[in-house]
Amino acid sequence: MKLFDVYPLFDVNITKGQGCKVWDDKGQEYLDLYGGHAVISIGHSHPHYISKVTEQLNKIGFYSNSVINKLQVELADRLGKISGYDDYQLFLINSGAEANENALKLASFKNPTASRILSCEHSFHGRTSLAVEVTNNPKIIAPLNDNHHVRFLPMNDIEPWVRELSRGGVVAVILECIQGVGGIQMVTPKFAQDLAYACKRYGATLICDEIQCGYGRSGKFFAHQWLGIKPDIITVAKGIANGFPMGGVLISPEFAPVYGQLGTTFGGNHLACAAALAVLDVFESEGLVNNALEVGDYLMEQIRQINSTHIKEVRGRGLMIGIELDIPHKEVRQPLIYQEHCFTGCAGTNILRLLPPLCLTKAEADLFIEKLKKVLKVL
Numbered sequence: 001m002k003l004f005d006v007y008p009l010f011d012v013n014i015t016k017g018q019g020c021k022v023w024d025d026k027g028q029e030y031l032d033l034y035g036g037h038a039v040i041s042i043g044h045s046h047p048h049y050i051s052k053v054t055e056q057l058n059k060i061g062f063y064s065n066s067v068i069n070k071l072q073v074e075l076a077d078r079l080g081k082i083s084g085y086d087d088y089q090l091f092l093i094n095s096g097a098e099a100n101e102n103a104l105k106l107a108s109f110k111n112p113t114a115s116r117i118l119s120c121e122h123s124f125h126g127r128t129s130l131a132v133e134v135t136n137n138p139k140i141i142a143p144l145n146d147n148h149h150v151r152f153l154p155m156n157d158i159e160p161w162v163r164e165l166s167r168g169g170v171v172a173v174i175l176e177c178i179q180g181v182g183g184i185q186m187v188t189p190k191f192a193q194d195l196a197y198a199c200k201r202y203g204a205t206l207i208c209d210e211i212q213c214g215y216g217r218s219g220k221f222f223a224h225q226w227l228g229i230k231p232d233i234i235t236v237a238k239g240i241a242n243g244f245p246m247g248g249v250l251i252s253p254e255f256a257p258v259y260g261q262l263g264t265t266f267g268g269n270h271l272a273c274a275a276a277l278a279v280l281d282v283f284e285s286e287g288l289v290n291n292a293l294e295v296g297d298y299l300m301e302q303i304r305q306i307n308s309t310h311i312k313e314v315r316g317r318g319l320m321i322g323i324e325l326d327i328p329h330k331e332v333r334q335p336l337i338y339q340e341h342c343f344t345g346c347a348g349t350n351i352l353r354l355l356p357p358l359c360l361t362k363a364e365a366d367l368f369i370e371k372l373k374k375v376l377k378v379l
Contacts, residue, residue, distance in 0.1 A: 010337055017044025020357050020364050022343070033368055034343040038180070038212045038320070038355035041239030042282040049242055049278040056274035063270065065263070071273035078280050079248075083221045085234070089251040092268030096211035096237030097126025099247040100174070102262055103233045104130045106255055107172035107205035114171035117150045118164055118204070122182035125174060125209055134174050136182075155179070156191040158198070165202040172205040175231075177223040178213035180355075183347040184315050184322025192227035199232075206231045211247070212320070215239040216283060216358055219293025219318035226317065239358070244275035288358040292318040299354070299365040306369070308376040321354040322347065332375055340371035 014030075016023040020043060022030050032044070042049060056071075063069070072092060080086035093099060104117065119125070119134040126132060133145050136152045153160045164170060173195065179185040199206040208214075208231040213223035215236055220226055222234065232254065237247035247267075266272075283289060296318040303314045303323060310332075313324040325332060329346045336342045345353035356364075 012337065019043040019045075020360050028341060030337075031342040031364065031367055031371070033354045033356040033360075034345045035355045035357050036243065037238070037345060038217065039238045039243050040357045041215060041217075042242050042279055042286075042288060043357045043359040046242070046278075046282060048282055048285075049275065052274050052278035052281070053244070053271065056271055059270070061269070061271040062266070064265065065268065069268065069270060069273065071270055071277065072268045075268075075273050075276050075280075078277065079250075082280060082283065083250070084225070085250055087253055088234075089253065089255070089257065091249040091251060091262055092272070093247045093249070093264045094245045094267050094272075095126075095247045096209075096235065097128040097131040097247075098264070098267070099211065099235035099237055099249050100125045100131040100134070100207070100209060101128055102249050103207045103235050104134070104172055104174070105262070106233060106249070106251065107207065109258075109261060110205060110255060111171050111203065114169045114204075115149060116164075116170045118161060118170055118173045119150055119152055120155045120175060120179065120182070121152045122155075122179060122185065123152070123174070123176060124179070124181035125176075125211075155185055156188050158191055158194045161195055162198045165198050165204055168202070170202065170204040172207055173199050174207040174209055176209045176213060177227060178218060178317060178320055180212040180320070180353070181347055183324070183351045184320060184353060186315060186317070187227060189227045192224065192229045196229040196231070205233060207233045207235065209235050211235055211237045212355070213317075216289040216292055217318050217320045217355070219289065219296060221289060223317065223320075240279065241272055241275035242279050244272050246272045246276055283358075286359065291360075292358045295319065295360050295362055295365055296321065298362055299360075299368070302365060302369045303372070306373055306376065308373075310376055310379060316354075319354070319356055319358055319360060323352040323354070325350045325352065327379065331379060332372075335375045336371060340374060342368060342371045 013025040014022045015025045022032050076090040123136045125134045177187045208224045210222050232252045234250040240246050315322050347353045
C-alpha cells in the first residue's frame with residue numbers, strides 16, 4: 001500500500017527536535033520558525049513535557065469518557081484561570097476542525113430555527129463537514145459539503161455583516177482574529193467590537209477560532225483579548241498539547257449541556273490531558289506568553305529593518321508573523337530550507353508565515369534574520 005499523495009513534501013526527513021531546533025536523518029540541524037504549523041508551543045522535546053507524558057503513560061494512557069477523568073477537571077480549572085475564562089465550560093476533542101464542528105453544532109442546538117453562518121473572506125477553519133463549509137476555499141470544499149449555509153464577508157468592513165445579521169436566520173458568526181492561511185490579516189478592535197454587539201443584538205452566536213492565533217501565540221492568551229470582546233464560544237487546538245492531538249471548545253455559561261448532545265471516543269483522554277497540563281506548567285514557569293510578545297515585537301522590528309526591496313510589509317502579533325513579499329514565497333522559502341537550514345511557513349503565493357515555538361529567544365531571532373538576509377541578498 002502507498003500513502004495517499006495529497007501533501008507536497010520537502011525532501012527532508014526530520015528525526016529529532018530540541019527547543020526551536022530540529023535535525024534530519026543526516027544529522028543536519030535546522031532552525032524551526034514553523035513549529036510544525038504552530039503546534040509546538042513550548043519547544044520540541046521539553047524535558048518537563050516528556051516527564052509528565054511518560055509518567056502518565058506508565059499509569060494509563062486511555063480510557064473512555066464513560067468514567068471520571070480527574071485530569072480533565074484539572075485541565076478545565078487551570079485553563080479557565082490562565083485564560084481568564086474560569087466561568088466557561090470545556091469540551092475536549094482531538095483537533096481544530098473537530099473544535100469548530102462542535103462549536104457550530106452548539107450554536108445550532110441553541111438556535112435551531114436559524115441556518116445561516118457568516119464567515120470572513122480568506123478564512124480557514126478546517127477540512128471536515130461544517131468546518132470546511134465555513135472555509136473560504138472552493139478547491140477543498142467537496143460538493144457534498146457545499147450546502148449554501150455560509151456567506152463570506154470582508155474583514156474589517158462592518159456594514160455587510162450588520163446587513164446580513166439584520167436579515168435574520170444567522171445561527172453563528174465565526175472569526176479568526178488573526179487569519180493564518182489568509183496571510184496574517186488582523187481584525188481591528190472597532191470591527192470586532194461592532195461585530196460582537198451586532199451578534200448580541202440579532203441573536204447570533206459569536207465563535208472565535210483561536211486554533212492558530214490563540215494559546216499564547218499573540219502575546220495574550222487569546223488573540224481576541226487584544227480586541228476588547230468576549231465571544232460566546234472559543235475554539236482551540238494546535239499548541240494546546242505541544243504535538244499530542246487535542247482540541248477544545250470553551251463554552252459560555254449561557255449554553256446548558258445535555259447528555260449525549262456532544263461526544264467523542266478519544267477526546268480528552270488521560271494522555272492528552274497530561275500533555276496539555278504539562279504545556280500549562282511550562283507556560284507558567286517560563287513565562288512563554290510574555291516571551292511571545294517580547295520576542296515577537298523584536299523579531300518584527302528586525303525584519304522591518306532589513307534593506308530589501310522584496311519585503312513589502314511585515315505584520316502580525318507576538319510570534320504569529322507574516323512577511324509579504326513582492327516575489328513568490330517559494331523563491332525565499334526553498335533556499336531558507338535547503339541552503340540556510342531554516343523552516344518557515346507560508347500563505348497565499350507571496351507570504352512567509354512565521355509560527356515558531358513560543359520559547360524562541362532573541363538570539364534565535366537574530367539567527368533567522370541573518371539567514372533571511374543571505375537569501376534575500378542574492379534574489
